Amino acid sequence: MRRQALAVLCAVFFVSPVLAQSAPGLIGSIGDIDDVVLVGIRAAIVQGKAVAILTDPEPAVYVVTFDTSHTLGGTWANQIHVVGGDTILGTFVPMSMERAIVRLRGDSRDTVLTFAAPRDLLRLTAPGAPSFTVRQPYTPDHRWTVMHDGTVAHWRPEDDRLHFIARNGERIEPVDVPAASERVTDVEREHWVQTVIPSEFMGQRVFEPLRAVARKRAAFPDLLPPVLDLLANPNGGVWMRRTVNASGEVWTLMVRDGTVYGSVRFPVGRELLSVGIGEFAVLARNELGVEMVERYSRPAWAP
Numbered sequence: 001m002r003r004q005a006l007a008v009l010c011a012v013f014f015v016s017p018v019l020a021q022s023a024p025g026l027i028g029s030i031g032d033i034d035d036v037v038l039v040g041i042r043a044a045i046v047q048g049k050a051v052a053i054l055t056d057p058e059p060a061v062y063v064v065t066f067d068t069s070h071t072l073g074g075t076w077a078n079q080i081h082v083v084g085g086d087t088i089l090g091t092f093v094p095m096s097m098e099r100a101i102v103r104l105r106g107d108s109r110d111t112v113l114t115f116a117a118p119r120d121l122l123r124l125t126a127p128g129a130p131s132f133t134v135r136q137p138y139t140p141d142h143r144w145t146v147m148h149d150g151t152v153a154h155w156r157p158e159d160d161r162l163h164f165i166a167r168n169g170e171r172i173e174p175v176d177v178p179a180a181s182e183r184v185t186d187v188e189r190e191h192w193v194q195t196v197i198p199s200e201f202m203g204q205r206v207f208e209p210l211r212a213v214a215r216k217r218a219a220f221p222d223l224l225p226p227v228l229d230l231l232a233n234p235n236g237g238v239w240m241r242r243t244v245n246a247s248g249e250v251w252t253l254m255v256r257d258g259t260v261y262g263s264v265r266f267p268v269g270r271e272l273l274s275v276g277i278g279e280f281a282v283l284a285r286n287e288l289g290v291e292m293v294e295r296y297s298r299p300a301w302a303p
Contacts, residue, residue, distance in 0.1 A: 024296035024299065025296060025297040026296055027279055027294075027295040027296060027297055029284065029292045029293060029294040040291075043078075043079060043080055075092065076094060077090060078091075081146035083148070084149075084150050086103050087104040087105075088103050088152070088167070089101070089102045090144070092117075097119060098117075099116065099117055100114045100115075101114075101144060112169060113144075113154065117135075117141065118135060118140070118141055120139045122136050122214075124197070125210075125213070126209035126212070127209065129206055129210050132198075132207060136219050137184075137220045138184065138188070138220070138228075140226075141225075142154065142155065143228070143230045145230040147236070147237075147238065148234050149236075150166070150167045151166055151172065152165040155177065155226075155230060160176070162175050162176075162227075175256065176258060177226050177254065178260060180223040180225060181223070182223065182243050182250070183222065183223060184222060184224060185247070187246050189220055191247075193211050224242065224243065224244075226240075227241070227242075228241040229241035231274060231275050233253060233302065233303070235303045236255055237254055237255035239272070240252050240253075245268065245269055246269070247268065248266055248267060249265065249266045249270060251264055251272055253302055261301060261303065262299065262301055266282060269284070270294070271283040271284075273293065275298070276298075277298075278298055280296040280298060
């Protein structure tokens, strides 16, 4: 079982404004080949003058200064948030549809919310390749994040609304999110094929025949889901991802009463990891495939 470690890296932050619908300005990066090596970056948290980065080479979670740690038993974590002395994790059980949002505080561990991943599955088979089962392309899925005050913001595909849950489990009035408007183009189709189907296994490209099958058999929708991901805004509200990074991620900021402030678009291939007071933390890879965290300035119009 892998261990997931949280590495804390410090950097000086600078703020410069950008316009909505344009790429934010690049401030700097962490993890280039001459810097600390980061492998399998899963998440990053911007806190003051520090960036906390969750990597994935190996089941424990280290809370920021590495003074305490929690083993996860038979579950794995794929999201981490730190707020008000709590560590909030997104957990899952491998080979199952079981998902949960878990709150760690000291030695206690409480479940805030449970839900199931969608079951709209496609089994791919081809001569000379092992069978492989995936979700149908861009199947709407549960998305969640933790807001600045510890409230969990949870998008539920069954009713297309953003729900709010306090850390103690109390429900708060949900709001509607803007309808889906981004079309699924050839870029999005190929992005799904390339990212969902593994490129190789133990050095062999055994899954390659499945890619041609997927291009023919996958049921691509006309539009992307309204929400592909969620990230908290430090001063309130949430950012909603509306596109994939192959066409340049577009993120829209909406506050709790449903007001939409605007959107930003990142360069092609970048993946937004977290939002700080004055900047974005973004996953990038150079021409050698080396991962790094780039820092981009936030727009002046965002509260």
